[in-house]
Amino acid sequence: MQTRFSEESKNLPRAEEAERILRSCVHCGFCNATCPTYQLLGDELDGPRGRIYLIKQVLEGQPATASTQLHLDRCLSCRNCETTCPSGVDYHNLLDIGRAVVDHAVPRPAGQRALRLGLRSLASSPERFTALLRLGTVFRALLPTNLTAKLPRPSPPHGERPPLEGCVQPGLSPNTNASAARVLDRLGVSVIPCAQAGCCGALDYHLDAQASGLDRARQNIDAWWPHLENGAEAIVQTASGCGAFIKDYGHLLEHDPNYAAKARQVSERALDLVQVLGKEPLEQICAARNQRIAVHCPCTLQHAQKLGGSIEALLTRLGFNLTEVPDGHLCCGSAGTYSLTQPALARQLRDNRLNALESGQPELIVTANVGCQNHLDGAGRTPVRHWIELVDQSLAE
Template identity: 90%
Template sequence: MQTRFSDDSKRLPRAEEAERILRSCVHCGFCNATCPTYQLLGDELDGPRGRIYLIKQVLEGQPATASTQLHLDRCLSCRNCETTCPSGVDYHNLLDIGRALVDRAVPRPSGQRVLRLGLRSLAASPERFKALLRLGAVFRPLLPTSFTGKLPRPAALQGERPPVRHARRVLMLEGCVQPGLSPNTNAAAARVLDRLGISVIATPDAGCCGALDYHLDAQGAGLDRARHNIDAWWPHLEKGAEAIVQTASGCGAFIKDYGHLLAHDPAYAVKARQVSEQALDLVQVLGEEPLEQICAARNQRIAVHCPCTLQHAQKLGGHIEALLTRLGFNLTEVPDGHLCCGSAGTYSLTQPVLAKQLRDNRLNALESGQPELIVTANVGCQNHLDSAGRTPVRHWIELVDQSLAE
C-alpha cells in the first residue's frame, strides 16, 4: 500500500513504524472474513481493511472525525485479523497509533470521558475495585439489570497459598480486576505450582499491567505502569526467578509487548525486552510439567473458550485444550473457536450492544456440546460470558486445582 504522509505525521514518534505497517498491507480483504465486528455489521469501515484506510487517510492529512473515532472504537483489538493476514500486517500496533492520533484531534463527549476515566481509576486499584463490587452486591436488588449483569456471581472462596519453600521460583502478576472478580484464580495457580515444586513469589509493588490505561486514551499512563512493574520485578529476575506468570491472558499479551513499546526508552529498553521474554502464560509453564502424575480428572463435560489474547496475540491457541485432554478431562467440540466473546478489556462497557451480541453468539457455540462447565484463561472473558447467567464459567486452573484436591 502506497503512503503519502503529511509533514505533521512524518514527525510523529512512531511514523516510521506506521508507514512500514501500512506498506505491508496488500488490501486483500481476507481479514474481514474473520473480523467479529465486520461479521455483525457488514460495514467495510468496521473491518480491519477499512480501519487501516481510515488511519492512512488521517496520517496523510485528512481530518479525523467523530465517525473515524467510532469505527476505531468499535474494533475489539482481538487480533483475529493478524492470524488470518497472509502478509503479516501488524494491525494492533497500527491501531494504537491511529487511535492516539484520532483521540488527540477529536474530543470525546463528556459522558464518554467520564466513563473512561472512571474505568481507569477503578480498575487500576484492586482495593477500590473490590470495594465497588461489595457495594454493588449489597445494593444488587435496587440496581437496573444493565448494572447487575456486570456483577459476578458469588465467587469461590480464595484458599490458602503455600509458603515460598522451593528452589524453583516464579513471579505472578496479581492483576487489577481479577482479585475482585475471581479471587481464587491466582491462589489455585499457586497451589498447583507448589505441588509441582515451584514457589510463587509475591510482588505486591507490581500493579495493573497498563493495558487498561493504554487502551483508554492514556497511552503514556499505560507505559508508566509498565515501567513501574519492570522496577518491581527486576530484582527478583536478577535473583533467578524463572518467569513472570500470568493467569489472565489479556495482561500477558500486553506484557509481551513491553519490549516493543519501550524499545526506544534508553532507561528501560533492555529490561523491557527481558521482561517480555520471561512473561509466560500459566499454560506454557504447566504444559512442560508432569501434571498427570498428580491430577485426577473428573468425567465432567467441559467446553473451553480460548481468549483472543491467548490464541491471536500470544499464539497459544489449542494449548489449554491439549493440556486438559492430556489430563483426562472430557472436552466438548466448540465451533468457531477463533471468534471473540465481546469482552475485550473494557469493550463490554464502552460498546455494550455489540459486546452482548458477540457474547450470546459465543455462548451458543460453547453450549452446542451441552457442557456442564465452561472454562477460559482470561478474567474479562470469564466475567463477560458468566454475566449471561447461563452455563457457569470459571478459569481452567480452578478445575485442575480442584482435581488435585480430590
C-alpha cells in the first residue's frame, strides 16, 4: 500500500522500517481468517488488516485516539497472521512501532498505568513475584476468582533450583527448569549458571516501556557474553515466549553501535529446549508410558520461532500417545500479560482452546511456555504441564 508519512513520523527512529512493512501489505485480508480477536469480535479494526490501517493513519498524521489504542491493545501479538500472510508482512514489528507512537500520544487512565507498572515491576523480579505468589496462596480463599485462577495448582517438587532460571517460571512452575536440568544432565549436556542474567525484556517492551525492555536485553547480553566467549554453545530457554524475544535481540538492537554485533550472535545462539533435545538420543534413556497427551503449541513457538510440530515430533518419537487437536494454530489467550490486561477476551480464547485440546479426552495437556501453562491450567480442568516434565517423568520411570 502507498504511504504518505507526516514530517513528524519521518523522523521516528524506525520510520524506514515502518514504511517498508506498510508497503509490503497488499490488504488481501487473508490475515483476518486466522486472527483470534477478529474471530471473536468480528470487527475489522480488531484484525491485522484493520490495525495496519490504524497505524498507517497515525503515521500519516491523523490523531491517535483512545479507540486506536484499544484496538492495538487487543492484539495478542500471536503472529498467526504472519504465518498466514502471503506477502510476508512483518506485522509484529509494525505493531511495536505503532503502539509506541500511540502510547506516547494517548495517556492511559491511572488504573491502566498502575496495572502495567505493577506487572512490569513484579513479574520481572523472581524474588518479588515468588513472594507475592506465596502470599496469594495463604490468602487464596479471600481472593477474587480471576486472581485465584492465576495461582498455580499444587504439584510435587522435582528437585532443587537448577542453574536455569527465569522470572515468573521459578514461582509458577518450578518443576520445569528442574526437569530440564535433570534431562540435560543425563544426556551429558552441562548447564552453566548465569546469575547475572535477568528478565528477557519482553514484559517491559510490550507494556509501554520499550526502552526499558531493550536495556534488559543489553544487560543479558553483557551477562551471557563471557560464557559465549569461553565456549558455551547455546543459550537455552524453556519458555518459548522468552526465546522468541531473545531471538529478536539482533533485530531490535541492530542500530546500536555497541551491541548490534553481540545481539546478533546472541540471537543466533538462542535455542528453545526442544531444539536441543530434538537432536539427542532420548530414546536410550526414556521409557514413555501409555498416557493420552494433548499438545498445546504456543504461538511464540510455532509462529514466532517457526518450530511448530517440533514438540509433537519429539514426544511421538519417544512413544507418547498424542491426541488430535483441532485448530492447533490458534492462541490460548495468555499472550504474556494479556490475560490480565484483557481478561474477558483471554478467558474466551482460553475456553475455546481447552475445548479443542480436550476433544481427544487427554489425561494431560503439555505446552512449552509458562504463560500458556498457567493460563490454561487456571481453568481448573485437565492438568497442564511443561512438556519437559513429561520427559523427565519417563526418565525417572
